[in-house]
Amino acid sequence: MLKAGAGRVSRPPIYERVVREGQKPHALFLTCADSRIDPELLTQSGPGEIFVCRNIGNLAPAYGEMLGGISAVIEYAVTALQVSQVVVCGHTDCGAVKGLLHPEPLSAMPTVKSWLRNAEAALSVVQARNTAPDESAALRELIDENVVLQMSHLRTRPSVAGRLARGILAVSGWVYDIATVMCMSTMNSAGSSSRRKIRLRPWTAVRVRQNDLAQGPQPGQDVALMLGVPSPCCWRTTSP
Numbered sequence: 001m002l003k004a005g006a007g008r009v010s011r012p013p014i015y016e017r018v019v020r021e022g023q024k025p026h027a028l029f030l031t032c033a034d035s036r037i038d039p040e041l042l043t044q045s046g047p048g049e050i051f052v053c054r055n056i057g058n059l060a061p062a063y064g065e066m067l068g069g070i071s072a073v074i075e076y077a078v079t080a081l082q083v084s085q086v087v088v089c090g091h092t093d094c095g096a097v098k099g100l101l102h103p104e105p106l107s108a109m110p111t112v113k114s115w116l117r118n119a120e121a122a123l124s125v126v127q128a129r130n131t132a133p134d135e136s137a138a139l140r141e142l143i144d145e146n147v148v149l150q151m152s153h154l155r156t157r158p159s160v161a162g163r164l165a166r167g168i169l170a171v172s173g174w175v176y177d178i179a180t181v182m183c184m185s186t187m188n189s190a191g192s193s194s195r196r197k198i199r200l201r202p203w204t205a206v207r208v209r210q211n212d213l214a215q216g217p218q219p220g221q222d223v224a225l226m227l228g229v230p231s232p233c234c235w236r237t238t239s240p
């Protein structure tokens, strides 16, 4: 019955266009495998607009550490698809980050435990800083710091570093708040180590469009300005 019903559904024209023209995503969106995250919904993107890479903890191993599927996705996105932006998107209540803070349950998951080693440096930073007043604050700090670490890992990759140096690629870091459906953007880089935080308005969707990239920040597009993403990169907010 389901099969018969599905056959009568007509596809929106966008699907015909992306089949005809192929994919031309403008961003690589690297985020956690957590089932509560919907990258297309979060960025208000349609088919063909963002190249998505998901794994536990939104990790991007440093170059040479683990050359596998994640490395291939990153290399393909920047080299073959020539995306102009890479976003590392962490999120609140991340089980992977919780596992870093409390690794005891990971003894039954040796593969996950090994994978999370790619985030251990972030844990070291948070522990050394020792500024979190409680458990939830420590978790939040570690989620942020993990995004920063993975952004730095991206810059160790020749395919990424070269494009950053040429100014044709930008790397941004976001933290998505599942509870409030807000995107707590945290930092940006195009070789810069500057880091800022911004809380978007509730229910504000972040829309990423190729056309926006050439226009630079526009009035009302405070997200791009506050993130400090250098022109011509622009993360445009839509009205709630």
Ligand SMILES: [Zn+2]
Residues within 6 Å of the ligand: 032, 033, 034, 056, 057, 058, 091, 093, 094, 095, 096, 097
């Ligand atoms: Zn997660």
